[in-house]
Amino acid sequence: MSATENHVLIRGASLLGEQRADVLVADGVVAEVGSRLDAAGARTIEADGLVLLPGLVDLHTHLREPGREDAETVRTGSRAAAVGGYTAVLAMANTSPVTDTAEAAERVHDLGRAAGLVDVQPVGAVTKGLAGAELAELGLMARSRAGVRVFSDDGRCVADARVMRRALEYVKTFGGVVSQHAQEPTLAGPSACCHEGELSGRLGLPGWPGVAEEVIVARDVMLARHTGSRVHVAHASTAGTVEVLRWAKSQGVAVTAEVTPHHLLLTTDLLGGYDPTFKVNPPLRPAEDVEALREALADGTIDAVATDHAPHARHDKEHAFVDAAFGMLGLETALQVVATVMVSSGRMGWGDLARVMSTRPAEIAGLHHTAGHGRPIAAGEPANLTLVDPAASVVVDRDDSVSLSRNNPWHGRTLAARVHATLLRGVPTVLDGTLVTTEGSHA
Numbered sequence: 001m002s003a004t005e006n007h008v009l010i011r012g013a014s015l016l017g018e019q020r021a022d023v024l025v026a027d028g029v030v031a032e033v034g035s036r037l038d039a040a041g042a043r044t045i046e047a048d049g050l051v052l053l054p055g056l057v058d059l060h061t062h063l064r065e066p067g068r069e070d071a072e073t074v075r076t077g078s079r080a081a082a083v084g085g086y087t088a089v090l091a092m093a094n095t096s097p098v099t100d101t102a103e104a105a106e107r108v109h110d111l112g113r114a115a116g117l118v119d120v121q122p123v124g125a126v127t128k129g130l131a132g133a134e135l136a137e138l139g140l141m142a143r144s145r146a147g148v149r150v151f152s153d154d155g156r157c158v159a160d161a162r163v164m165r166r167a168l169e170y171v172k173t174f175g176g177v178v179s180q181h182a183q184e185p186t187l188a189g190p191s192a193c194c195h196e197g198e199l200s201g202r203l204g205l206p207g208w209p210g211v212a213e214e215v216i217v218a219r220d221v222m223l224a225r226h227t228g229s230r231v232h233v234a235h236a237s238t239a240g241t242v243e244v245l246r247w248a249k250s251q252g253v254a255v256t257a258e259v260t261p262h263h264l265l266l267t268t269d270l271l272g273g274y275d276p277t278f279k280v281n282p283p284l285r286p287a288e289d290v291e292a293l294r295e296a297l298a299d300g301t302i303d304a305v306a307t308d309h310a311p312h313a314r315h316d317k318e319h320a321f322v323d324a325a326f327g328m329l330g331l332e333t334a335l336q337v338v339a340t341v342m343v344s345s346g347r348m349g350w351g352d353l354a355r356v357m358s359t360r361p362a363e364i365a366g367l368h369h370t371a372g373h374g375r376p377i378a379a380g381e382p383a384n385l386t387l388v389d390p391a392a393s394v395v396v397d398r399d400d401s402v403s404l405s406r407n408n409p410w411h412g413r414t415l416a417a418r419v420h421a422t423l424l425r426g427v428p429t430v431l432d433g434t435l436v437t438t439e440g441s442h443a
């Protein structure tokens, strides 16, 4: 092995879209940031016109392993994440079996390390089997090798206020956070499948009102205030949720929130054709909600963008609308959607995009200090990096995906920007927009 084999020189990138610099990566860390750096023998990435960001961190990914390896595996989901510019993802607990024990969390963690493309950090279930009644082994998961810090029954709401209160008290003891799928089950029938409004009436589909989300968010911020613990709102989707968050933050409540790319761009009227590709939970909302979410993301009321990447096998999606599975792909296109909606429009800069897609998610998940994600691009920092072509414009084709599933709501749309390269601790996982396999060949 030559002395410079582990060296990568990124030449002439614009750091967070601002000053231009060369970045030398050696042995997993940023060795030097400067101009006209020379590193004979280092692999050089010409980055003229490209923007360098800290590696993206996804607070909300469904990897489906164990249980539904036909829809996605830790390995295929890791590939999709790397292609999307991610260096860390949080894998939701609604697998089969559920991630509700230390052993289950360690298994997911180890599968992620074996795939080796992104850091896969398991989310632990709040309640055993996601049943909503008995707390899962929160402390054992936290103390396990997986070091779980984020807990969620995602897919289901922790609807019982007493269970939620106890979970918040428990995670406080080790600095954890509960990520809530906010949806009051008694405010929507079991077959609810879209936003409750004028369109649901016209289509004859049973709907959820936005208030089903808002009452849980309001309740949970009060429980967070009462317990002095941290709550995180998963996939915030309504203007009312934004109002509650704004108030809670003004009161100093330890609440954070994420919004998905699809809730930042897609609206409920896409359901007019009954295409199950657009069936997702929480449902796509009207344009007024979308605008409130964009504003909240820009002003920091919403902390992060999280994909809620929810792969589904074809035979689970290709049904009549009411019977199809909920969820859509997100990892490979998230940065492009945020670039399109927030950066190309001038509402945010690349530095802001780095805040909402890397720094804040890393802080919320506790990956900032320990695992070196979401860090500044500076000498001595772990080299988890994403290089983006801001001028690219790409027509999304669902068959270009490295995910096992094809439920891609962006198919046929033109999106801005493109991930050019991703580095995990200094090792390129993506180069020239293409996955680098561990064998070193392109796949």
Ligand SMILES: NC(=O)N[C@@H](CC(=O)O)C(=O)O
Pocket (backbone or CB within 6 Å): 062, 094, 154, 155, 156, 181, 279, 280, 281, 282, 308, 310, 311, 326, 327, 328
């Ligand atoms: N978002 C979805 O529509 N589906 C998710 C569950 C969830 O995030 O609630 C899934 O696991 O498929």
Ligand SMILES: [Zn+2]
Pocket (backbone or CB within 6 Å): 154, 155, 156, 181, 234, 235, 281, 282
């Ligand atoms: Zn959810």
Ligand SMILES: [Zn+2]
Pocket (backbone or CB within 6 Å): 060, 062, 092, 154, 155, 308, 310
């Ligand atoms: Zn989810």
